[in-house]
Amino acid sequence: MSFIVVIPARLASTRLPNKVLRELAGEPMLAHVCRAALASRAERVIVATDSTAIADAGQIAGAEVAMTRSDHSCGSDRIAEVVTTLALRDDQIVVNVQADEPLMPVVLIDQVGQALMDDPGAGMASARTPIVDAADFVNPNIVKVVSSASGRALYFSRAPIPFHRASGNQEVMGLGYRHLGIYAYRVAALKRFSAAPVSALEQHESLEQLRAFDLELGIAMVTAAQLPGPGVDTEADLIAVARLLEGPGSA
Structure with a gap:
């Protein structure tokens, strides 16, 4: 494929x-x-x-x-x-x-396309990169993502996630990932996504990708081999x- x-x-x-x-x-x-x-x-x-x-x-x-x-x-x-x-x-x-x-x-385009090919059960794929700056971790303009051990997205948020309870988020280096806004879709999933109404989570966080969770469209995540330059x-x-x-x- x-x-x-x-x-x-x-x-x-x-x-x-x-x-x-x-x-x-x-x-x-x-x-x-x-x-x-x-x-x-x-x-x-x-x-x-x-x-x-x-x-x-x-x-x-x-x-x-x-x-x-x-x-x-x-x-x-x-x-x-x-x-x-x-x-x-x-x-x-x-x-x-x-x-x-x-x-x-170019490598990031290929990575995201390949991520969806490698996960037949997912409807979407996207990319992430480790957060290495504590200020970025708490910045609501930087979207964070938490993924499962299998590589599927669990949640996206403008809040600092995951929360490091032992230190009250004072020790966050290497714990968080920034979401990069490039997506791959299977056509069937894209049609469902586009036709669905705005979800409550999507509205609260102002993050369109959260609609996928209400639709139970799995999102395969890949760690970017190369970061995009500024838009x-x-x-x-x-x-x-x-x-x-x-x-x-x-x-």
């Missing part, structure tokens, strides 16, 4: 208009994302969008393009439309690569990522 990559992309970005088409090292941001996806083991790479400008950029970068509705509230819903339109098999694995992650490592949300992020792409000595 293999996997495909779908890159959901839209122009509407509040903090950075036309974000995925902004130039980075002489190319649109989307081109860098497509290049990483095309270098992975994916059998197909598809840009899912409602924008003809994004569609043109995706095709120039070598990806397929699937036009979607413009009313999707999140990337997973946009991908759900694509897998339905393309009539993909229920057991097909789809990796969601975000269009604003131009420094996404792009603001003009300052764009400048910082451009410098990384252009290499040492860039102004």
